[in-house]
Amino acid sequence: MRGLHRLYLASGLLSAASLVLICVLILAQVVARNLGSTVRDAEEFAAWAMAAAGFFGLPYALHCGSHIRVSAVARFVPESLHHVMEVLASAIGLALAAYLAWYCSAFVLESFRFNEVSQGLVPVPMWMVQVPMVLGSILLVVAFAERLVRVLQHQPFEIGDGEERSE
Amino acid sequence: MDMTWISVVLIGSLFLLLAMGVWVAPALLAVGLVAMHFFADAPAGSILATTSWASSASWTMTALPLFIWMGEILFRTKLSDDMFAGLAPWVEKLPGRLLHVNVFGCGIFAAVSGSSAATAATIGRISLPELRSRGYPEAISIGSLAGSGTLGLLIPPSIIMIVYGVAAQVSVARLFIAGVLPGLLLMTLFSGYVMIWSLLNKQQIPAAGLAMRFAAKVYATRRLIPVVLLILGVIGSIYAGYATATEAAAIGVVGALLIAGFSGMLNRTTMLASLLGAVRTSTMIFFILLGAAYLTSAMSFTGLPAALASWIAGERLPAWALLTALTVFFIVLGCFLDGISIVLLTTSVILPAVQAAGIDLLWFGIYVVVVVEMAQITPPVGFNLFVVQNLTGKDIFTVARASFPFFLLMVVATVAITVFPEIVMSLPRAMTAR
Amino acid sequence: ADKWNMSAEQPDGNYITVVARDFAADVAKATNGALEIKVHSNSVLFKRPDLKRAVQTGQVQVGDVLISVLGNEDPIYEVDAVPLLARDFDSAWKLWQASRATMEARLAKQGIKLLYSVPWPPQGIYTKVPVKQMSDFKGMKFRAYNAATSRMVELMGASPTTVNSGDVPQAFGTGLIEAMITSPATGVDSQAWDFAKYYYDVQAFIPKNVAMVNARAFNQLPAASQKAVLAAAERAEKRGWDTARKQTSELTDKLAKNGMTVGPTPPAINADLAKVGATMADEWLKKAGPDGKAIIDQARR
Ligand code: NA
Numbered sequence: 001m002r003g004l005h006r007l008y009l010a011s012g013l014l015s016a017a018s019l020v021l022i023c024v025l026i027l028a029q030v031v032a033r034n035l036g037s038t039v040r041d042a043e044e045f046a047a048w049a050m051a052a053a054g055f056f057g058l059p060y061a062l063h064c065g066s067h068i069r070v071s072a073v074a075r076f077v078p079e080s081l082h083h084v085m086e087v088l089a090s091a092i093g094l095a096l097a098a099y100l101a102w103y104c105s106a107f108v109l110e111s112f113r114f115n116e117v118s119q120g121l122v123p124v125p126m127w128m129v130q131v132p133m134v135l136g137s138i139l140l141v142v143a144f145a146e147r148l149v150r151v152l153q154h155q156p157f158e159i160g161d162g163e164e165r166s167e
Numbered sequence: 168m169d170m171t172w173i174s175v176v177l178i179g180s181l182f183l184l185l186a187m188g189v190w191v192a193p194a195l196l197a198v199g200l201v202a203m204h205f206f207a208d209a210p211a212g213s214i215l216a217t218t219s220w221a222s223s224a225s226w227t228m229t230a231l232p233l234f235i236w237m238g239e240i241l242f243r244t245k246l247s248d249d250m251f252a253g254l255a256p257w258v259e260k261l262p263g264r265l266l267h268v269n270v271f272g273c274g275i276f277a278a279v280s281g282s283s284a285a286t287a288a289t290i291g292r293i294s295l296p297e298l299r300s301r302g303y304p305e306a307i308s309i310g311s312l313a314g315s316g317t318l319g320l321l322i323p324p325s326i327i328m329i330v331y332g333v334a335a336q337v338s339v340a341r342l343f344i345a346g347v348l349p350g351l352l353l354m355t356l357f358s359g360y361v362m363i364w365s366l367l368n369k370q371q372i373p374a375a376g377l378a379m380r381f382a383a384k385v386y387a388t389r390r391l392i393p394v395v396l397l398i399l400g401v402i403g404s405i406y407a408g409y410a411t412a413t414e415a416a417a418i419g420v421v422g423a424l425l426i427a428g429f430s431g432m433l434n435r436t437t438m439l440a441s442l443l444g445a446v447r448t449s450t451m452i453f454f455i456l457l458g459a460a461y462l463t464s465a466m467s468f469t470g471l472p473a474a475l476a477s478w479i480a481g482e483r484l485p486a487w488a489l490l491t492a493l494t495v496f497f498i499v500l501g502c503f504l505d506g507i508s509i510v511l512l513t514t515s516v517i518l519p520a521v522q523a524a525g526i527d528l529l530w531f532g533i534y535v536v537v538v539v540e541m542a543q544i545t546p547p548v549g550f551n552l553f554v555v556q557n558l559t560g561k562d563i564f565t566v567a568r569a570s571f572p573f574f575l576l577m578v579v580a581t582v583a584i585t586v587f588p589e590i591v592m593s594l595p596r597a598m599t600a601r
Numbered sequence: 602a603d604k605w606n607m608s609a610e611q612p613d614g615n616y617i618t619v620v621a622r623d624f625a626a627d628v629a630k631a632t633n634g635a636l637e638i639k640v641h642s643n644s645v646l647f648k649r650p651d652l653k654r655a656v657q658t659g660q661v662q663v664g665d666v667l668i669s670v671l672g673n674e675d676p677i678y679e680v681d682a683v684p685l686l687a688r689d690f691d692s693a694w695k696l697w698q699a700s701r702a703t704m705e706a707r708l709a710k711q712g713i714k715l716l717y718s719v720p721w722p723p724q725g726i727y728t729k730v731p732v733k734q735m736s737d738f739k740g741m742k743f744r745a746y747n748a749a750t751s752r753m754v755e756l757m758g759a760s761p762t763t764v765n766s767g768d769v770p771q772a773f774g775t776g777l778i779e780a781m782i783t784s785p786a787t788g789v790d791s792q793a794w795d796f797a798k799y800y801y802d803v804q805a806f807i808p809k810n811v812a813m814v815n816a817r818a819f820n821q822l823p824a825a826s827q828k829a830v831l832a833a834a835e836r837a838e839k840r841g842w843d844t845a846r847k848q849t850s851e852l853t854d855k856l857a858k859n860g861m862t863v864g865p866t867p868p869a870i871n872a873d874l875a876k877v878g879a880t881m882a883d884e885w886l887k888k889a890g891p892d893g894k895a896i897i898d899q900a901r902r
């Protein structure tokens with residue numbers, strides 16, 4: 001399981017790197033414009049970095065317990081039912097993540113087969129910038145699968161985010 | 168297929184999934200899938216992939232994680248402590264004291280951010296820990312944050328106004344100007360409520376600090392200098408024409424890094440911690456936005472919102488009755504869909520009826536924005552609720568209850584701009600006269 | 602009965618979407634309801650970059666898109682966006698007739714059937730300050746939105762600036778951009794008089810939206826419905842081009858009525874623009890090869 005956790009963190013770091021890339025691209029664009037020049041397709045590249053940041057962040061955020069869910073109901077049900085709910089929620093999460101990953105992979109494969117190129121100044125093969133979508137969603141499947149296993153073993157999955165809460 | 172039946176199935180499955188503890192984003196995806204599979208004749212899976220890509224590779228969205236990152240950096244500096252310490256001496260006499268920081272902080276931040284979630288997340292990251300450590304009561308702290316965060320939509324710039332402007336072919340420049348006075352009205356209402364609440368609950372507000380002489384107050388104010396410089400820098404970059412509203416977020420990050428650098432708090436650890444913090448929060452919002460985009464697409468394929476809207480539009484109601492009906496309709500829709508989806512799914516059907524009733528489309532745009540602001544804090548799907556849950560760990564229904572008074576104040580504002588349309592129309596009219 | 606969805610790019614007030622709705626109504630009438638097309642406007646279903654592929658893979662049966670955005674895939678698609686090549690509706694129509702067959706063949710290879718085209722009004726230049734000669738553009742921050750307009754702006758001596766379409770009004774207001782090139786339709790839709798003062802009816806080029814249908818979905822229709830769709834498409838094209846001609850002067854008048862100074866291209870600029878146009882056409886021909894040359898030769902005949 002250690003290996004998996006490193007994988008989620010690595011994915012989170014890739015997401016962080018994409019965030020930095022967005023910031024750098026936008027700043028470069030602002031500076032260039034005010035010097036009377038432009039950075040080619042900075043907007044498009046920033047948008048792709050946004051997609052990368054989002055998808056790479058998915059498994060890491062799940063592992064940190066950052067994705068939002070309603071916890072009010074769980075407080076009013078007995079322990080045994082709560083466990084069943086946790087199993088079901090994890091299983092549904094896993095199924096949906098798998099569905100998403102499957103169709104995202106098919107989508108990117110199609111981009112490759114159709115030779116899709118971007119519409120900006122520089123024609124970039126779309127599959128290249130869409131790879132993070134595939135990797136992120138597949139890692140999300142892995143994370144949900146691990147969560148399901150953990151819950152079945154009555155073990156915690158989320159490691160928390162290490163931040164204080166006001167509760 | 169009967170529209171009532173479809174609504175019942177979809178709303179029922181959303182509630183069931185959420186109650187079971189399924190995460191919000193997968194729950195929205197699941198409802199979208201149900202709608203696509205059973206009530207629309209369209210390939211659900213490949214549309215999911217297309218929508219996922221289209222909604223995530225978005226230039227407009229880049230401002231959100233950057234502003235959140237900015238908040239994460241500032242949270243790790245002494246800026247928030249400085250800001251509260253600098254303000255405290257001046258608000259001792261004001262009922263509610265530092266509680267007003269949420270209202271005014273969000274109001275000012277709304278002038279650079281076009282989104283309600285980014286506003287609530289950035290200001291809340293700084294204000295909530297400070298309010299808590301100073302002993303301010305929790306419910307009103309989080310309620311005023313969730314409520315005031317919605318100002319991001321009404322005070323220009325505003326993403327939702329751009330969306331409405333395009334759909335209704337109304338000038339975005341005018342919408343921006345028209346939002347200013349209603350935005351100030353809402354801030355007044357929010358601050359007024361905080362004052363009245365504080366007068367009624369005096370024992371819950373922490374005791375005042377030592378009375379300071381004026382000179383001492385001014386001296387304490389020096390601690391506000393970094394905040395003021397940051398705000399001026401970011402707002403200035405937009406209004407002096409150096410950057411667009413979307414780009415201003417990157418300027419904000421640079422400003423925050425400078426502040427952190429000068430206060431000696433910028434090192435590898437804080438840099439990485441701030442980035443990963445930004446990743447967690449923005450990914451959470453990103454995933455829900457993805458789910459919402461898919462649900463929007465599914466809704467458009469089923470034609471459900473359009474059918475409901477055209478039913479209301481077809482009743483040929485007089486203006487006041489139409490607006491009342493639409494308000495109820497938007498509030499209900501706002502419980503389940505996000506603001507941009509509501510505008511995208513309903514405007515094309517509603518606008519002809521609105522025009523026929525003699526309602527000005529510019530005014531209607533501001534009305535829609537205020538109603539969409541309400542949607543940000545109504546459960547189960549309300550983005551500011553998610554942001555505050557993320558900040559505090561409180562359940563969304565708890566946050567929603569704390570935000571409810573601010574929801575009512577927005578209803579009051581809706582009535583006010585309906586009775587006195589000048590609140591909306593006077594500034595854009597002055598602009599035309601120029 | 603068959604039920605189709607159509608993804609329309611523009612909002613309902615735009616005549617291109619009006620034509621799409623008329624097309625759908627026309628089909629329903631001609632087939633006696635055997636084929637129903639539900640039109641979803643304002644890119645709610647699919648945005649510009651995704652539309653062609655959504656039609657190609659059958660996610661939606663019909664859709665329309667600004668065809669020149671596909672130019673990176675094949676330069677043939679952007680022939681109508683080569684600035685200063687076809688500057689009035691007659692030449693634009695000739696260019697469309699000359700390019701249609703090639704375009705149809707390219708799309709057919711991808712399982713797409715071309716239905717009809719609707720032109721935008723000719724593209725004009727919006728500025729904050731008046732211009733009299735080409736040198737007035739020197740260093741001006743001029744919004745460009747694709748490779749071709751970028752190049753044109755560069756050749757005009759201005760500095761091409763990219764600003765997302767949603768940010769345009771505010772960017773004009775704050776001085777981040779000082780000029781842009783777009784149609785009077787977009788100018789009216791975004792109420793350009795709120796931020797720009799001058800409109801020059803340069804008629805730089807006439808871009809088109811092209812409606813397309815998934816070939817498999819089309820082939821599965823009964824023969825009578827197929828015929829009805831093609832007939833309706835032909836009528837839609839005629840209606841689209843007629844409306845565009847009629848609307849162009851109305852829209853330009855609207856700009857004037859709202860206080861903009863509307864005028865033709867200043868004569869000094871026109872001569873220089875011709876040079877820019879020649880350069881751009883040469884550059885496009887280099888990309889498009891013999892197919893492109895054949896199209897331009899035929900259009901010029
Ligand atoms: Na704002």
Ligand code: NA
Nearest residue numbers: 501542545548
């Ligand atoms: Na809501």
